[in-house]
Amino acid sequence: MHTITIIGGGASGTLLAIQLIRLSQKQPLxxxxxxxxxxPGRGVAYSAASLTHRLNVPAGKMSAFPQEPEHFHRWLLSQGHALEADAFVPRRWYGDYLAALLEESLAGNAAAVTLQLHQDEAVDVSHAAGGLVVQLASGQQLPSDQVVLAFGNFLxxxxxxxxxxxRxxxxxxxxxxxxxxxxxxxxxxxxxxIGMGLTAVDTILSLHEAGHRGPIQAISTHGWxxxxxxLGHSYxxxxxxxxxxxxxxxxxxxxRRHLVLAQQNGSNWRAVVDALRPDTQALWQALPAAEQRRFLRHLRRLWxxxxxxxPAECAAVLSELEAAGQLQRLTGRIxxxxxxxxxLQVSYRxxxxxxxxxxxIIINCTGSESRLARLEQPLLRNLLARRLIRPDALGLGLQAQPDGWLGPGLYTLGTALKGILWESTAIPEIRSQAQHLAARLLAGE
Known part of the structure; x- marks a missing residue:
């Protein structure tokens, strides 16, 4: 019996499980x-109860399957959500979608595939005869042929x-x-x-939805x-x-030249950025390490x-709060x-x-900690100590092959590959990674 353990049941881990079930071809697994x-299926990104937390990608581009781009939109319609493919829907619905897909996929191959859900925390992975063993916080051990680290966001x-x-x-x-x-x-x-990215926006929207009346200030290095x-532009x-x-x-x-051309031809800069998307990973991997660091220093925040x-609906709420004087953006380094x-008092320059x-109240919305050595999770500490993993050179995730290979029997996908691929945190990239990795795992590579 082929046994695969996926550590992390958010979007990355669930998409991988779905692909394994669908691709197993009646192979005992x-x-x-x-x-x-x-x-499973929700993780940090898709657990929010609030319907004001929306996907920042249109529904028509959020399919779980690379070859079926309209799959998520069709699922929404089947659930009674009469929306266009370009709608920005609540993120919670995407969590519902992934959970439903996992159940549906398992039902279609239940005779060959056994899926065991462990509401637990993995605290260690070690090599054993013929494979790996995952140690859970509860004391249970999971002997495995292969293990996949499907980390999502850290604090x-x-x-x-x-x-x-x-603190x-x-x-x-x-x-x-x-x-x-x-x-x-x-x-x-x-x-x-602290911060003014997508997490900060979600936090502001949640406070507004809850009827918050006090002043809200958001501070970030550039104030952007x-x-x-x-929508409606192409390039x-x-x-x-x-x-x-x-x-x-x-x-x-x-x-920059194409930004000018887009403006002259009635398109805009957004379409140029979107046109870069299929090439981003290859461009990133072609850059020498010094150039990657140059990008991170000078262009990361603008990117x-x-x-x-x-979504315009979310931006409109921010504009209303700023116009009313309740929301103020600050620029500075804490x-x-x-x-x-x-x-509490914040000092900044x-x-x-x-x-x-x-x-x-101070709310830290600076995004997931990417420097793994600073994290206190037992699993990461143990894997680093065993030298089964190591941080990538840029401090953005794990040192890995572009296909997610970390070492014999050990793999990763999604956020952990950001330093290797740069574009590796959104569903369009993760769903392709999940499909390719599932095929490799089932082939026993």
Whole structure:
């Protein structure tokens, strides 16, 4: 019996399990899916109860299957959601979709495939005769032929340097994805959000939906919010011009020229960025390490703003809150967080000058910690100690082959491959990785 253990039952792990079941071709197979949440398929991204948290990709592009691009949209219609393919739907519905697909796939191959769900935490992986053994926090051991690390988002990084006493202050909220987060924020509280990316936007929308009346400030290094989607524009591929380029300067020069052409031809910059999407992984891998670091230093935040865009419905709420004076965006780099008799004080630098802001609640929305050595998860600590994994050179994830191979019998996909592929955190890339990895695992490679 072929046994595969998937550690992580969010979108990446669930998509892989679905592909394994569908591709097994009646081959006897046992899949262990280890996930601390009660239901697979949701993870951090698709667990939010709020319907204001929307996908930032149209439904028509969110299929679980590369060869069936309309699959998710058809599923929505079958569930009574009469929406167009270009609609930005609640993220929770995508979690429903993945959970339903897993059940449906298993029902279609139940005679050959055994899927065992473990609501537990994996704490170690070790080599054993003929394979690997996954140790769970409960004490159970899972002998496996192959193991896949399907990590999703980790908690955000703490502020580096200075006093760390703020961590234990009741007003400091380190987990922006906590389902009870808004219940911990009094309606009149002065809220300061660290970060202004998609997680910060979701947090602001949740507070607004809950009837928050106090002021909300969001501080980030550049003060930029994600750009807003504008559908209906297209731009042809310019892959041939990009091929073989190994410097950020060369690539930027080409992209800038096409930005001008797009504007002249009635399109816009968003379509140019989207036209880059099929080439991004190859372009990233072709860049020398020094050029990758140059991109991260100078262009990463601009790329994030342009690439990871907001639905217009979400942007409209932010605009209303800013116009009403309830939401204020700040630009600066945080130096320290300190407890005061009145709550919490944030010290930050802007254009060489020091500033302070007072808040009752601080919410860390800076995104997932990517430097694995800083994380406190037992599994990561043990794998690093055993040298079964190591961080990639950029500190964005794991050092791995582009196909996810980490070492004999050990694989990964999704977020952990960001340093290797750059574009590796969205469903269109993860679904392809899941399909290719499933085929490789079933072939016993």
């Amino acid at each position: 046992t899949i262990h899916l280890v996930e601390s949440r009660p239901q 955000p990084p703490y502020l580096r340097g200075g006093s760390q006493e703020y 234990s202050h009741p007003g400091y909220q380190h987990n922006p994805w906590d389902p009870q987060l808004v219940d911990k924020v009094p309606a009149e509280a002065r809220v300061l959000i 919010a994600p750009a807003v989607h504008e 042809p591929s310019f892959s041939a011009e990009l091929a073989g380029k190994t410097s950020v300067r060369e690539l930027l020069r080409i992209v 994030d703003v342009a690439r990871h865009r907001l 130096q320290a967080i300190q407890a005061t008799p009145a709550g 802007q254009h060489g000058q020091q500033h302070q802001r007072e808040a009752d």
